[in-house]
Every structure is written in C-alpha cells, then in structure tokens.
Amino acid sequence: KQEVTQIPAALSVPEGENLVLNCSFTDSAIYNLQWFRQDPGKGLTSLLLIQSSQREQTSGRLNASLDKSSGRSTLYIAASQPGDSATYLCAVSSQGGSEKLVFGKGTKLTVNP
Amino acid sequence: GAVVSQHPSRVICKSGTSVKIECRSLDFQATTMFWYRQFPKKSLMLMATSNEGSKATYEQGVEKDKFLINHASLTLSTLTVTSAHPEDSSFYICSALEGSGAQGEAQHFGDGTRLSIL
Numbered sequence: 379k380q381e382v383t384q385i386p387a388a389l390s391v392p393e394g395e396n397l398v399l400n401c402s403f404t405d406s407a408i409y410n411l412q413w414f415r416q417d418p419g420k421g422l423t424s425l426l427l428i429q430s431s432q433r434e435q436t437s438g439r440l441n442a443s444l445d446k447s448s449g450r451s452t453l454y455i456a457a458s459q460p461g462d463s464a465t466y467l468c469a470v471s472s473q474g475g476s477e478k479l480v481f482g483k484g485t486k487l488t489v490n491p
Numbered sequence: 492g493a494v495v496s497q498h499p500s501r502v503i504c505k506s507g508t509s510v511k512i513e514c515r516s517l518d519f520q521a522t523t524m525f526w527y528r529q530f531p532k533k534s535l536m537l538m539a540t541s542n543e544g545s546k547a548t549y550e551q552g553v554e555k556d557k558f559l560i561n562h563a564s565l566t567l568s569t570l571t572v573t574s575a576h577p578e579d580s581s582f583y584i585c586s587a588l589e590g591s592g593a594q595g596e597a598q599h600f601g602d603g604t605r606l607s608i609l
Contacts, residue, residue, distance in 0.1 A: 382534070412597060421497065421584050422535075422600040467535070479525075479586075479598060481534040 380405045384468055384482035391458055392490050399453040399485045401468030406449050409471040413442050413453050416465045416484065425466075426453070458489045493519050495587045497601025505609055506577060512570045512604045514585030520565035521587035525598065526558070529582040538583075541568040575608045582606075 381404045391397050401411070410429050414422040426435045426442040428451070434443040441454040455462060465486045469479040494517040502510050514524055524541040539560050540548040547560035557579075559571040568587075572579055582605050586598040 414600075419582075419603070419605065421495075421602040422586075424597050424599065427597045469535075478537055478540070479535075481536075483532065483534045 380408075380470060380472055380480045382468055382470055382480050382482035384466075384485050386485060387483065388486040388488075390488040390490060393458060393460060395458050395489075396454070396456050397458055397487070399455070399466050399468075399487070401451040401453070401482055403449045403451075403470050403480075405472065406446050407472065408446060411442075411444055411451050411471075412469045412479070413440075413451075414467040414469065416467055418465075422467065455487075458487075460489045460491045463487055463489050493587070493589050493599040495585065495599045495601040497585050497604055499604060500602060501605045501607075503607045503609065504575065507574055508608075510572045510575055510606060512572075512583055512585070512606075514568045514570070514587065514601055516566045516587040516589075516599070519587070519589050521568075521589065522565065523588040524562060524568040525586045525588070526560060526568075526570050527584045527586070529584060529603075535584065538570075572606065575606070577608045580606055580608045 383402045385400045412427045413425045416422050428435050428444040439456040444451045465484040467484045469481045496515045498513050522543050526538045527535040528538050529535045537550050538553045541560045541562040543562045549555045562568040582603050584603040586600045
C-alpha cells in the first residue's frame with residue numbers, strides 16, 4: 379500500500395528566504411507526482427506535475443524534483459513571499475493506469491513579512 | 492485553464508437530512524471524476540471514483556448506500572450524503588480528470604464543500 383509522508387509538518391520562515399519541502403513515498407512504481415497548494419477552507423490548486431520519466435519541473439519561483447528510485451520529491455520555493463503561506467500537499471499516482479492519487483498530510487508554510 | 496466548480500461551498504443542516512454536492516467541469520469534458528474527504532490535519536482520502544455512464548467505484552470502508560454518486564454527464568458528478576449524521580461532518584472535495592488518465596494527466600480540483608451536521 380502506497381504511503382506518502384511530508385516533512386516538516388509545519389514551517390515558518392521570514393520573507394525572502396529560499397526553502398525546501400520534502401515528500402517521500404514508499405512504492406517507487408508511480409505514474410506521476412503532483413504538488414498542490416491548499417489555502418484554508420479551500421480546494422487544491424495544482425502547482426507542478428512531474429511524470430515518472432522526468433526528474434524535475436519548474437514554474438516561476440517553484441521547482442520540483444523527483445527521484446523515483448529513492449521515493450523522494452522536493453519542492454523548492456525561491457524568494458518566499460507572505461502570499462506563499464498555505465499548506466502544500468504532495469500526491470502520487472500509482473502505475474498500472476490508475477488515476478488514483480495518494481496524498482501526504484501536507485506541510486503548512488507560513489512566510490512572515 | 493481547466494476549471495472545476497463545486498457547489499455548495501458550505502452546508503449546515505440537521506441530522507437526518509440528505510445533502511447533495513455538485514461537481515462540474517466548466518471548460519472540459521471529464522469521463523472520470525473523484526470524490527475525496529478531508530479531516531482536519533489529515534490527508535485527503537479518496538472516497539470513490541465516478542465514471543460517466545457507469546457505477547461509481549468505492550474505496551474500501553466507504554458505504555456506497557451512504558454516499559450516493561451519480562455521473563450522468565461528461566461535465567457533472569453529484570455526491571449525495573444520505574441521512575447525514577454529525578460524524579459525516581467533513582470537508583468534501585471533488586476532482587475531474589482531463590483526458591483518460593492514460594498519459595498521467597493532472598486532476599483538477601474544486602474548491603470543496605464544508606459539511607456541518609448539527
């Protein structure tokens with residue numbers, strides 16, 4: 379059974395700092411990995427999707443890497459801003475044509491002005 | 492970009508009431524939609540996979556008679572929580588798959604429904 383773990387559970391940083399969020403998964407046979415952002419009481423916004431054949435994806439100040447063999451992904455946020463404050467969720471889709479996503483519990487990020 | 496609309500955003504009702512939640516893909520067709528449940532400080536848990544024109548596939552431990560899912564068109568799936576009780580209070584989120592999923596396409600999520608049963 380696939381399990382996804384995110385560390386740390388919460389992170390507080392001053393504005394402007396670069397930071398890394400971590401995600402690990404137990405079964406390396408994944409189809410893809412997604413990073414989402416969730417604001418309080420809201421749904422999910424997809425940030426980056428990495429296919430299993432890819433090593434990283436970039437969008438603006440965000441960079442996500444994937445090391446499938448070791449079961450790890452990182453989300454790097456450059457020059458953090460107060461508007462980046464949210465919970466960041468990592469989810470993996472298993473191989474075999476299944477579209478099911480298994481989520482981690484998330485990392486709650488607070489960027490202080 | 493792909494937009495998924497979920498309504499209502501919040502429901503407060505008495506125990507025993509049935510509640511219907513709608514999930515619509517606004518600018519794409521979605522053969523497959525998903526329903527998730529999220530408890531405070533917990534992961535999103537997949538409840539069921541909704542396939543247009545066929546019966547939903549429920550995850551282990553999810554009561555299909557309690558959580559009725561209908562996916563009658565390529566743009567609409569509904570989740571009905573029947574005879575809701577306080578333990579059903581939670582945050583429910585739907586997502587829609589753009590494409591067949593065979594290419595690992597992204598799921599697009601609605602804004603969620605906060606259900607509170609008194």
